[in-house]
Each structure stands twice: as C-alpha cells, then as structure tokens.
Amino acid sequence: MKSAYYITIVLVTFSLFQSGCAYQKANKETKEVPQKETSATNSESDNTAEYIVLNDSIKNVLVIRGKDIARETTSVLQKHLKKAIKESGLEYAVDFCHTKAMELTDSISRAESVTVRRLAKKYRNPVNETDPEESELFKSYILEWLGGRPLSPKIIPDKEGHPVFYNPMYVGTACLNCHGVPGKNITSELMNTINELYPEDKATNFKKGQPRGMWAITFTEFKIK
Numbered sequence: 001m002k003s004a005y006y007i008t009i010v011l012v013t014f015s016l017f018q019s020g021c022a023y024q025k026a027n028k029e030t031k032e033v034p035q036k037e038t039s040a041t042n043s044e045s046d047n048t049a050e051y052i053v054l055n056d057s058i059k060n061v062l063v064i065r066g067k068d069i070a071r072e073t074t075s076v077l078q079k080h081l082k083k084a085i086k087e088s089g090l091e092y093a094v095d096f097c098h099t100k101a102m103e104l105t106d107s108i109s110r111a112e113s114v115t116v117r118r119l120a121k122k123y124r125n126p127v128n129e130t131d132p133e134e135s136e137l138f139k140s141y142i143l144e145w146l147g148g149r150p151l152s153p154k155i156i157p158d159k160e161g162h163p164v165f166y167n168p169m170y171v172g173t174a175c176l177n178c179h180g181v182p183g184k185n186i187t188s189e190l191m192n193t194i195n196e197l198y199p200e201d202k203a204t205n206f207k208k209g210q211p212r213g214m215w216a217i218t219f220t221e222f223k224i225k
C-alpha cells in the first residue's frame, strides 16, 4: 500500500510538468520530487530500492509513467533532431544523433531516476541491441503485429528484480529518411555518412508503420518482492 502511494506521488508530480519545454522543466522540477539518489547507469540504487508487489494496480501506474517518460524522451529527441536537420541538413543530423542521442536519453534517465533505453534487434548503434530475452519479447511483438493485433506495453522484471516498461515504437514517415530503403528513402550521401559512423548498421529497409524497436525504461528505484 505504501509503495502504491509512493509511486502515485511520483507519478502525479511527474504529470505536472508534461508540456512545453519539458526537458528543461523536468530537470528543474524533479528536484522537488521525493526520490532517492540514483543514477542513470549504476546499480547503487539496489541498496536503497523500495520493494513493491507487482500487482495490477502498480503495473498500471508503471505503464502510465513509462508512457509519459517515453513521450517526454521522444519530444526531446525530436526537438533536437528537427533543429539539427533544419539548421544543417540530414547528414549533420545523423552526426548529431551519433554524439547526442545517448546523452539526451541519459539526462532524462538521471532526471527521472530511471534508465531509458531505445532498443532494436535491427540496430544502428550496437549498444542498443536487444539481449536474448528482449529479442524474444520483440519477436512476440512482431508476431502479434503480423497477426494484426494491437501491441500493448508490458512490465517485466529484469535480472536484478527492477521492473522494466517495454513498449514498441513504430516507423513514421520522417523516420524513413534515415531508416527506410537506401537509394529510395535514404540518399546515397547520407548512407555513406551512416556507414562511416555505424559500420554494423542494420537499421535500414524499414517500411512505414512497422515496429522499429522498443522502449525499455527500467525503474531502478523499485524492486519487485
């Protein structure tokens, strides 16, 4: 009960800054959120994690918060990406993604006391590759998608017992410029830049509407009993 109350407080506080220049606000306002000292990548939080029972109501709260953080991250990435494309074109934008995408997701991770990852089986950056269990999950999403069923988010514990929010993300028209068919959607100049920066790139030949990968947001401040 205490856990549900605590998560609800965090959730409500988070919902208060869901608009406008959300990235800056998130950094500023989360200082007032009663949360523990955690960082984006370390596991110090394991000692201080709050134990929760993963019942349906807690799952629902984590799904809502996961969706909020995913939306927030999308808007921050898109804002920066649009600006980069507008100012200096797609090639510069790819270069920008190369250096900044991870930095941006990491700062949101720190601000929200979670770990935000964008995973893919067909990855561009190998650090974003799904692990074997995540690949199975993504495969099951693809099968559901091929069967025409709507895909829904899932909360699954990781090896340390932290709950993880997973949700597929889809290819939109704008994504095709960098993840579509080379020569058709992706210019050869841009493809050269991509190949230089990402020699292992597998993230092309996507079609509009296909699942591109999935969000994985780990709630490091909680552990499942």
Ligand code: HEC
Pocket: 081, 090, 093, 094, 095, 097, 098, 099, 101, 102, 118, 119, 120, 122, 123, 124, 125, 126, 128, 169, 170, 171, 172, 174, 175, 176, 177, 178, 179, 203, 212, 213, 214
């Ligand atoms: C300007 C080119 C560009 C556009 C447009 C673009 N991406 Fe990417 N995308 C990249 C680059 C470059 C990376 C690798 C980032 C890194 O190094 O972390 C990437 C990485 C990703 C990843 C992380 C997994 C991986 O493959 O490394 C996902 C998921 C993703 N993009 C989805 C999308 C979606 C969905 C859209 C459309 C809403 C989109 N991208 C639009 C260039 C782009």
